[in-house]
Amino acid sequence: MDWINKFPHMQDEALLHMKRSIDDGFRAFTAAYGDPIDSFFHPLQEFLMAAERFMTQTPWPIIMLLVMVIAWGASRNWKVVLGCFVTLALIGYLDMWQDTMRTVSMIFVCTFLSIVIGLPIGILMAKSDRVRKLVDPILDVMQTMPSFVYLIPVVMLLGIGRVPGLIAVVIYAIPPMIRLTNLGIRLVDRDILEAADAFGSSGWQRLLKVQLPLALPTIMAGVNQTIMMALAMVVVAAMIGVQGLGQPVLKAIANQYFTLGIFNGLAIVGIAVIFDRVSQAYGKRLQKHQEVVHG
Template sequence: MDWFYKFPHMDDEALRLLKRTIDDSFRAFTRAYGDAIGTVFSPLQQFLNAADRFMTQTPWPIITLIILVIAWFATRSARIVFGCLVTLLLIGYFDMWEDTMRTVSMIFVATVLSIAIGLPIGILMARSNRVQRIVNPILDVMQTMPSFVYLIPVVMLLGIGKVPGLIAVVIYAIPPMIRLTDLGIRLVDKDVLEAADAFGTSQSQKLFKVQLPLALPTIMAGINQTIMMALAMVVVASMIGVQGLGQPVLRAIANQYFTLGIFNGLAIVGIAIIFDRVTQAYGKRLQKHREASHD
């Protein structure tokens, strides 16, 4: 009766052969094309370095002022702007400014990439049910795969450094951007689309002048979720050389430095709250503007 308790599975030798074949094939691919792929990502490396230099080498009062101005124009809320100011001052006071700015530059570049890649895919999904059926299972896998797993292929292809970490962050963070772009466009009122067709608008005009503006609050929610997921991935990406707040947290875990881990963890929470409040408030403003124009 032993067979009744054991799940039927592939023969052990066949399973080892299959795993070895896949591993050897991937290693051969990385040896053959790793350098070429690294060259393709060199502009990304330059963009990331430029963002890093700007955030770390610009005097802190200027960076603080830029963030507060962005927060004000996005939210029109003195309370949120004051909260941003207090958070940034505390981060600087506890000597975490440079690591925080490195993390912010990584999140900024990851968010820009996620928007640049995710927005067109979301638009394609909204315009084609077939594309949606193909992409949705891929997004399901991306969202349920443990974050550590993303580090394995990028490290094998590109080694250790900022760019592999950035790619892992983007892969982990991009699904909400794609899903909510698709959802936002699909939720646009059919009567509005019929009115646009009646006025003789082309497909591109209908997309850029009707669908995307009306879907913008939902797309902003996607950007918000992408930023939150990117921040969650930063600590994991520090394992492969991504500088920022993740590395002190990793060092605190390895050496059991309680206060180092807590302080840098709170800095990550502070940055997450700033991004979350600003993007949410901007999304609500867009929603109110859309409802007002609808009335």
């Protein structure tokens, strides 16, 4: 009967040994490959810095005009354009312009990377059920994992700074892009695909000229959700040195600065509303265009 009494202790020791082995292995991996991995992500840092310089050093009237032109081109709605102008004007008046531009540059780079990485994965999932069955559980874990957990491995590998925060945000925000790309392509009408095949379209022609254009409204919904999730991660990423609106919010929490926290929080909400309204309006325009073409 002694072994029964000793079993919980033996189990604890085995679990402790396993945890130590994993931690030691990860530390050894970081020590051996940390510098090469850091060098690999150096172009990403340059890209992020270039985007940040453009957003922070360009005069504010030009940035506002650029945002309004993009909003009009995407929505064709003066109410959306006016909302963008009022939001940015209030952000500038409340002296949050620089932090807001840093956050916008981070969201832009994160969204660009999410599209570049997520779009091909979503296409592969739509083309292959085997790939979908492999990727779906990974996406489930990525979407249910607490956002703070993403910071642990990237900080251990790359330290504190913009790039680790950028990687953590991309990992957190990319699942909707992948899922909705897969969904959009799978929802394309089979009759249309058969018609494309009947005209002798190759696989690439069918993908580029039929499936992706028809799936674009759904893909844009994925872009919209990716942007929203990236903005939700801004404050968390500020904990590891990502500059922008998240850092004043953390400072407000630490020092009980009520107005600082509320104003910067509202600025994040304002930016989120701009991105949301513009991308949704563009998606709706695409949807109406598809209905007209196939109506």
